[in-house]
Amino acid sequence: MEPVIERFDPAEGIRLYRFGVCAFPGLESKVHLILAPPLSVLVDTGSGFGESDDDLEAGLELIASQFGEASRPHQLTHILVSHGHIDHFGGLSHLRERCTAHVVLHELDLPVVTRYAERLEITAGRLESFLRRAGASQATRKGLLEMYRMTKGLVRGAAVDTVVEGGHGDLGRLHLTHYPGHCPGLMTVRVGDILLTSDLVLPRTSPHQSPEELAPYTGLDHYLASLRRLRREPAPRLALGGHEEPMPEVRARISQIEQLHAQRLAQVVAFVEQERTLNEISFELFGPVQGYHVLLALEEAGAHTEFLLQRGYVDLVNAGALGEGMSAAARYRRSPTRRWSGLPPSPEP
Secondary structure, three states: OOOOOOEEEOOOOOOEEEEEEEEEEEEEEEEEEEEEEOEEEEEEEOOOOOOOHHHHHHHHHHHHHHHHOOOOOOOOOOEEOOOOHHHHHHHHHHHHHHOEEEEEEEEEHHHHHHHHHHHHHHHHHHHHHHHHHHOOHHHHHHHHHHHHHHHOOOOOOOOOOOEOOOOOEEEOEEEEEEEEEEEOOOOEEEOOOOOEEEEEOOOOOOOOOOOOOOOOOOHHHHHHHHHHHHHHHOOOOEEEEEEEEEEOOHHHHHHHHHHHHHHHHHHHHHHOEEEEEHHHHHHHHHHOOOOOHHHHHHHHHHHHHHHHHHHOOOOEHHHHOOOOOOOOOEEEEEOOOOOOOOOOOOOOO
């Protein structure tokens, strides 16, 4: 794809450039270059799959030729990985071969990037157990795990130079904040009056949620708490996500995402008036889906059911049948003792 360069001026002396790369067929990821002298910081690298690396290099070259910036790979001082999903860090190993930039990452995503093959097998094992308990058929489990390994197996890990610990960090005039949920180590970047939200908030898509049983610091509980924290922060003039168009009203978009999850939670509670499996809950929420979207729908259903189970609104009715070596699907039912009345309203900033 031919990169289209957007330029922003978030603060005096700082330039921010944005362009898209083809992460996967049908999915464009956004890459951001922040020039805050003496730092030249690339935020995310695309997936490394297909045309993604070529798109990344073409975008950096276009910034150099159109705007006269020192934006070529060998001129970068830092590469900041916003979070450990492959559409955001998969191109890192390719880029590291072409530059000496320091790689910056949050500590909770460090194992995914530096020990990628190991984490892939650990997650695949958890995923197989999750799919079995969800009630997916053996054929479905086999097909989804093959797709998972095939897609994720295209990526190589890479070394990391600087690890951000805890909730905050600074990189020159860039302010980094940790917001778990969508991914364990997701960080936003505030530079001047612009906020890079990565995949915490997107303008049209509700960022994907998976249950925390698959990975610590994911899950709907962490995600909704992160949205509430972001709402309390000073509102930026403009927010730029890891996909899609700019967001002039990020707080309004947060409210829309919260409402969507509230609706899904209410839908789950109503549906489990009778005993249901996650496979059945997934179909109720998303209807018939195909291919990799089957896994995404099951994970979303799992995240919402887990949230309700953690708070006693839903009961697991056959826990005794779910031990090691057993093949039964988990069955859920609305709690007879606690009634769901919706998510509590988010406090005003």
